[in-house]
Each structure stands twice: as C-alpha cells, then as structure tokens.
Amino acid sequence: ATPLAILISTSTAFKSGILIKEGTILENAIKVRSVFFDKTGTITEGVPSIVNIKQYNGDVDILKLAASLERYSRHVIAKSIVNSYTDELLPVSDVKEIPGYGICGVVNGIDRIVVGNLSLMKDYGFDIDTKILEDFESFSRNGWTNIIVAHKDRIIGIISLFDSVRGSFRDIYDFLLKNNIEISVLTGDIYETTSVVLKDFEKIKIYSSLTPLQKAEIIKSNYDKYPMMLGDGINDAPSLKQAFIGIAMGKGTDIALETADAVFINSDISLLKRFFLIARKTRRVIM
Numbered sequence: 001a002t003p004l005a006i007l008i009s010t011s012t013a014f015k016s017g018i019l020i021k022e023g024t025i026l027e028n029a030i031k032v033r034s035v036f037f038d039k040t041g042t043i044t045e046g047v048p049s050i051v052n053i054k055q056y057n058g059d060v061d062i063l064k065l066a067a068s069l070e071r072y073s074r075h076v077i078a079k080s081i082v083n084s085y086t087d088e089l090l091p092v093s094d095v096k097e098i099p100g101y102g103i104c105g106v107v108n109g110i111d112r113i114v115v116g117n118l119s120l121m122k123d124y125g126f127d128i129d130t131k132i133l134e135d136f137e138s139f140s141r142n143g144w145t146n147i148i149v150a151h152k153d154r155i156i157g158i159i160s161l162f163d164s165v166r167g168s169f170r171d172i173y174d175f176l177l178k179n180n181i182e183i184s185v186l187t188g189d190i191y192e193t194t195s196v197v198l199k200d201f202e203k204i205k206i207y208s209s210l211t212p213l214q215k216a217e218i219i220k221s222n223y224d225k226y227p228m229m230l231g232d233g234i235n236d237a238p239s240l241k242q243a244f245i246g247i248a249m250g251k252g253t254d255i256a257l258e259t260a261d262a263v264f265i266n267s268d269i270s271l272l273k274r275f276f277l278i279a280r281k282t283r284r285v286i287m
C-alpha cells in the first residue's frame with residue numbers, strides 16, 4: 001500500500017462524510033464478508049414515535065412518570081418519551097440505567113419506578129399477568145417496541161413506539177447481497193418486533209434480545225468473516241471495538257466515536273456503499 005494512495009482515499013472519504021481514523025481500514029475493507037448492523041438508530045431512523053399508550057391499574061399519568069425518569073437517559077427511546085411530554089416533570093432520584101434493558105429510579109422521594117423491557121420487569125420481580133403479556137405480544141406483532149412502566153409494586157402501562165427503516169437501507173442491502181456479503185442485525189429488541197420491522201429484507205439474519213456484551217460475543221464468534229459492525233450509542237461500544245472494522249453513526253455518543261475505526265457523519269447509512277467503493281479504488285491504486 002502506498003501511503004499516498006491511502007492518503008488520497010482518506011481525503012476523498014472525508015469529503016463524502018466518512019471520517020477514517022486509520023487509513024489501513026481501507027485496505028482491509030476488501031476482506032469483509034459479513035456486516036452487522038445495530039437496529040435502533042442504524043437500520044432505523046432512530047426517531048421512534050409513540051404509537052400507543054396502554055394503561056393498567058388506575059389513573060397515574062404513565063407518560064409523565066416515564067418522561068420524568070427517561071430525562072436521565074440518552075437512549076433514543078428515552079428521548080422520544082421525553083419529547084412527547086411537555087408538562088412539568090416529577091422529581092426523580094437514585095437513577096440507574098441498565099444498558100440494553102431500561103432504567104429505574106425513585107419518584108417523589110419514595111416510590112420506585114422502572115421503565116424498560118420485559119426482561120427488566122422479570123429481573124425486578126414484577127408480576128406480569130396474562131392480560132399484560134397478551135397485549136405485549138400482540139403489540140409486538142405490529143412491529144412496535146414496547147416499553148413497560150412499573151410504579152411502586154406493579155406494572156401500570158405499556159408505551160409502544162415505532163421506528164421506521166431508513167429509506168436508504170434498501171440500496172445498501174442490495175449492494176451487500178450483490179457482493180456476497182452476509183447481513184445481520186444485532187439488537188436488544190425482541191425477535192417478534194425486529195422480524196416485523198425487517199419483513200421486507202428476508203436475507204437479514206436476526207440476532208435479538210442481546211445485551212451489549214452479547215452483541216460483541218457474536219461479532220467475535222464470526223471473526224473468520226472479517227466482520228464489520230455499524231452502530232451508534234453507548235450500547236454499541238463493545239461490539240464496535242470487537243469488530244474487524246467498527247463504524248459509528250455520526251450522532252453516536254463520544255464513547256462510540258472513540259471506539260470506532262470510522263464515523264459516518266449525520267448517521268448517513270448510504271455512506272457504507274461509498275466506503276466500499278473508495279476502498280476498492282484504493283486497492284486498485286495500490287496494485
């Protein structure tokens with residue numbers, strides 16, 4: 001590899017919105033046989049909108065409760081919930097976020113509040129009755145991501161959100177398949193929701209209900225395919241680091257940016273095609 005060829009390509013990439021930390025990844029890109037995408041915010045727009053609020057047990061304002069807690073989270077789901085509630089929030093203390101699961105805290109100084117997925121509710125020992133479970137399953141079949149809200153000692157509601165697939169994903173999907181590169185999604189969301197959201201992309205292999213560390217383990221076990229990982233958010237840092245090439249979406253957190261080999265600014269996923277084309281060209285110049 002001539003340093004000059006790499007320098008030129010790195011600069012071309014930069015002009016397109018691809019920030020490359022180490023020019024060598026352009027030479028290495030040709031080896032990639034498998035691309036792993038994070039779902040939320042990478043394949044999807046990352047701006048989930050609330051599509052349904054289901055309330056159980058009483059008259060507590062579940063959106064208000066959830067928003068009061070979620071203001072302490074940087075997760076896209078949290079942001080949507082917070083932006084949907086414009087009134088005054090309640091004081092919350094002892095906040096603890098569990099990456100890939102949700103968040104909990106104490107509201108008004110005394111009441112426990114937990115907001116997150118089904119596993120989190122199980123971990124906290126909340127009783128999930130059949131009606132709630134049935135709703136949860138039927139909502140999931142709509143492709144909704146369902147966030148459960150528990151207050152004091154019981155589940156009080158489900159907030160459902162929908163996040164659509166980025167318009168530019170189709171082109172990337174076709175491009176990767178044409179080049180015999182495997183496509184997988186790694187998500188903390190459940191299988192039912194993910195398979196509905198990605199129903200038009202049948203060649204995608206779905207790995208669901210994963211913790212951030214489990215995502216990294218899957219990348220590791222596929223290392224013979226020179227896996228590339230694209231992700232955003234604090235949650236994806238371990239898998240970005242584990243990947244042969246780790247690419248962070250530009251709106252990602254500082255940690256993800258530090259961990260990645262490259263960054264696509266403005267979270268523009270279509271830059272992946274551009275990246276591969278520039279990489280190929282670099283190689284031609286080298287040879």
Ligand code: ADP
Pocket residue numbers: 038039040041070073075077078097098099100101102103115116117145146147186187188189190210212235
């Ligand atoms: P993804 O892999 O799709 O980016 P995450 O690993 O960030 O998803 O989160 C997995 C799941 O955990 C989410 O679908 C959601 O159910 C739950 N979750 C994570 N963080 C939060 C939060 N701050 N508030 C509510 N739910 C959360």
Ligand code: MG
Pocket residue numbers: 038039040041232233235236
């Ligand atoms: Mg994510």
